[in-house]
Amino acid sequence: xxxxxxxxxLATVLxxxxxxxxxxxxxxxxxxKRLERxxxxxxxxxxxxxxxxxxxxxxxxxxxxxxxxxxTVSDDIKPRILPFWHQCFQTYGxxxxxxxxxxxxxxxxxxxxxxxxxxxxxxxxxxxxNPLVKLLANGLASHEGEKWARxxxxxxxxxxxxxxxxxxxxxxxxxxxxxxRWGKLVSEETSCEVDAWVDxxxxxxxxxxxxxxxxxxxxxxxxFELQEAQAQLAILALQxxxxxxxxxxxxxxNRRMKNIDKExxxxxxxxIRRKEKxxxxxxxxxxxxxxxLLESNMKENVGMSLxxxxxxxxxxxxxxxxxxxxxxxxxxxxxxxxxxxxxxxREEVLETFGSRKPDLDGLSHLKIGNKTxxxxxxxxxxxxxxxxxxxxxxxxxxEDAEKFKPERFAKGVSKATMNQVSFFPFGLGPRxxxxxxxxxxxxxxxxxxxxxxFTFELSTSYAHAPFNVVTLQPLYGVQVILRKAN
Numbered sequence: 001x002x003x004x005x006x007x008x009x010l011a012t013v014l015x016x017x018x019x020x021x022x023x024x025x026x027x028x029x030x031x032x033k034r035l036e037r038x039x040x041x042x043x044x045x046x047x048x049x050x051x052x053x054x055x056x057x058x059x060x061x062x063x064x065x066x067x068x069x070x071x072t073v074s075d076d077i078k079p080r081i082l083p084f085w086h087q088c089f090q091t092y093g094x095x096x097x098x099x100x101x102x103x104x105x106x107x108x109x110x111x112x113x114x115x116x117x118x119x120x121x122x123x124x125x126x127x128x129x130n131p132l133v134k135l136l137a138n139g140l141a142s143h144e145g146e147k148w149a150r151x152x153x154x155x156x157x158x159x160x161x162x163x164x165x166x167x168x169x170x171x172x173x174x175x176x177x178x179x180x181r182w183g184k185l186v187s188e189e190t191s192c193e194v195d196a197w198v199d200x201x202x203x204x205x206x207x208x209x210x211x212x213x214x215x216x217x218x219x220x221x222x223x224f225e226l227q228e229a230q231a232q233l234a235i236l237a238l239q240x241x242x243x244x245x246x247x248x249x250x251x252x253x254n255r256r257m258k259n260i261d262k263e264x265x266x267x268x269x270x271x272i273r274r275k276e277k278x279x280x281x282x283x284x285x286x287x288x289x290x291x292x293l294l295e296s297n298m299k300e301n302v303g304m305s306l307x308x309x310x311x312x313x314x315x316x317x318x319x320x321x322x323x324x325x326x327x328x329x330x331x332x333x334x335x336x337x338x339x340x341x342x343x344x345x346r347e348e349v350l351e352t353f354g355s356r357k358p359d360l361d362g363l364s365h366l367k368i369g370n371k372t373x374x375x376x377x378x379x380x381x382x383x384x385x386x387x388x389x390x391x392x393x394x395x396x397x398x399e400d401a402e403k404f405k406p407e408r409f410a411k412g413v414s415k416a417t418m419n420q421v422s423f424f425p426f427g428l429g430p431r432x433x434x435x436x437x438x439x440x441x442x443x444x445x446x447x448x449x450x451x452x453x454f455t456f457e458l459s460t461s462y463a464h465a466p467f468n469v470v471t472l473q474p475l476y477g478v479q480v481i482l483r484k485a486n
Contacts, residue, residue, distance in 0.1 A: 226264050
């Protein structure tokens with residue numbers, strides 16, 4: 001009897017080990033090779049799959065090489081930002097794929113296919129992301145299905161235009177502080193040099209702190225620092241193969257990411273609890289996003305949990321300031337290089353507002369600013385829509401695709417794109433960025449107030465070195481020379 005029990009136990013252990021061994025072999029070799037055959041049968045091309053890492057090592061090598069030295073502002077940005085995709089397109093064409101570890105990722109650039117992916121969100125769900133990367137922010141942008149629909153419904157009221165209008169004073173106050181500080185620097189000299197990247201980051205952090213949480217930059221400063229560090233670590237995590245269960249291994253990076261998340265959650269919980277307390281005491285929710293979100297959440301039978309609210313707040317903090325500061329800083333770079341367009345933009349701002357405070361109606365009618373900013377599916381395969389390459393595709397935009405040519409948007413995006421899905425800075429379809437109007441109002445307000453007061457040009461100390469940290473940032477800052485506008 002004892003021997004029989006031992007035999008059964010041994011057989012069970014062997015069966016479990018055999019099953020796991022099969023799953024591992026299937027994951028790292030059999031499944032990728034099967035998918036590769038299917039992709040090639042569909043006419044797609046790419047590098048042959050290599051064990052476990054796929055194209056990650058080569059991708060990392062090319063990124064390191066591209067990042068090693070600055071480029072000129074007129075250089076093609078694609079080889080620096082997306083060197084592997086750029087090389088892949090040149091070698092295999094746009095109908096190509098690359099390997100993210102053992103998972104193939106197919107590029108989608110055809111407007112009709114892009115339209116389908118953007119519109120049929122249930123047929124093309126977001127791929128499961130590395131659990132470590134989710135520590136950065138696991139809010140609305142990451143959810144699918146019913147949870148996404150519920151969160152979108154709860155958050156949506158906070159981003160209605162009438163609510164955003166109430167946030168204008170906070171945006172204006174933050175912009176005034178930066179512009180006044182620049183004005184004092186210029187008044188002491190005929191011109192001065194500032195790092196616009198640092199100042200614009202501080203500006204958008206101040207704005208999101210006030211408009212999202214009713215607090216100041218100083219209170220949220222620690223959260224911004226932590227989220228910035230988390231973004232750096234998330235990029236490193238994305239550049240390596242994620243092994244299931246690896247997040248539980250106490251590596252230095254894993255511990256750091258979890259400690260950052262723990263501290264961010266504690267800080268946000270304190271802010272949320274204070275806001276909930278004021279609402280339950282009968283006070284108005286206020287005009288900030290958090291108050292509006294909590295107010296909306298309390299009206300739902302099945303609302304968001306405290307954890308969900310914290311994750312949405314993390315997304316507010318990161319996406320709410322990072323994307324707008326990036327939009328502003330590259331706009332200043334472009335207007336510095338193309339001084340004729342800077343003059344035209346300033347002329348329009350002065351015609352619209354003169355020296356008075358910009359208002360929502362005037363901001364919505366600015367045209368120059370708008371011009372300046374403006375596949376078969378195989379299960380197990382990820383789809384990639386490389387925005388940068390699509391926005392610079394000569395087949396879609398013509399031979400001048402890479403030129404700074406705001407006039408192409410003179411009659412609107414639909415005319416410029418001939419009603420094709422080829423321009424989507426905020427995404428498209430049901431999942432279009434919920435904060436699009438907020439970001440554009442803030443960016444237009446800041447740019448209008450800068451143009452009212454100053455002319456600017458790039459300093460000789462500026463080195464053009466854009467690089468990816470979730471968003472496209474200037475590696476060495478953006479040094480500009482400010483002068484008082486006449």
